[in-house]
Amino acid sequence: MDPPRTVQGTGEPPYDLIELLFFAYRDFTSDPDEVLAEYGFGRAHHRVLHFVNRNPGLRVTDLLAILKITKQSLGRVLKQLVDEDFIVQEPGPVDRRERLLYATEKGAALAMRLTDLQTKRISRALAGLPDDGQEIARRFLYEMIDPDQRRDVVRLIERDKG
Amino acid sequence: MDPPRTVQGTGEPPYDLIELLFFAYRDFTSDPDEVLAEYGFGRAHHRVLHFVNRNPGLRVTDLLAILKITKQSLGRVLKQLVDEDFIVQEPGPVDRRERLLYATEKGAALAMRLTDLQTKRISRALAGLPDDGQEIARRFLYEMIDPDQRRDVVRLIERDKG
DNA sequence: AAATTTATGTCAGCCATATTGACATATTTC
């Protein structure tokens, strides 16, 4: 079956892409949601755990900038993750006001389990594309980001690469 | 600037795509959110208005299946949209238990304004891609959807085409 | 050394959006 498409070059909005984005994201988040529910966690916990796991030593401030939520909103979720031993905080070695965040083994295990679900979905999607599909999908998503946010996003994603 | 990428074929998860999806969706929804705030509406109102506007005569049940939320959650949001004259309900001509939903002129105007914002972002993203970029982006998003949901999604998107 | 700024946390309260369960009504179908 082929995906639906709107006719282009007619000035008509790309309703197909608008709606596909909604449905793709809806289902993309649904796999982790099921697992998280087992732990009494929600999507907010996932985001925090994911970025901390990917960026050991992340500061609270960094997390706020990434997630674009307030300190208070983050506070509750982060506290739960710390209390339940998925994340630990350590004072910064240079600036001891900072609390650097690290995933524990338990946290890394959950993060991996969630990543694995998302990896499966993405791999399946990429398998249906031509060779340059991954490159183009990546570029498309990248170009969807606010131009003034791209630098930060790139820095973040590059941060832990070998 | 190029988007970041993880090395493929190494068994490493596609962290780049996982995170780009998060950031792309975050920014994709941020434009409409600003406008909606002017009306005292949220993202939930947007989704309802969008699909009703795109599918005149949609039933409440259809909307529940699309949005995957409960009747009670939809109820409040829909009621506000009806009370404030963005959507009207009409009994189904065949089955009078049904309440078919239609966007009013006011509703259509708001929907168009929101669609326009999303169209601009998508057009800008597509402009940075090769010729087959749109086709591949569409296919990628389509393949991200749960296989057993694809038929419904296609039917919905095809529904109002000329 | 004192004053200021920064990173973080916390308390109290509010709002939007989701949930479940139970029940009511009108209408259609068997």
Added chain:
DNA sequence: GAAATATGTCAATATGGCTGACATAAATTT
């Protein structure tokens, strides 16, 4: 007439956002 269907409503609850105010410890500036 009975059962199933489409919808609505009431009550209670949870999650995850928000704002504003205030507190503390540590670093930086003067």
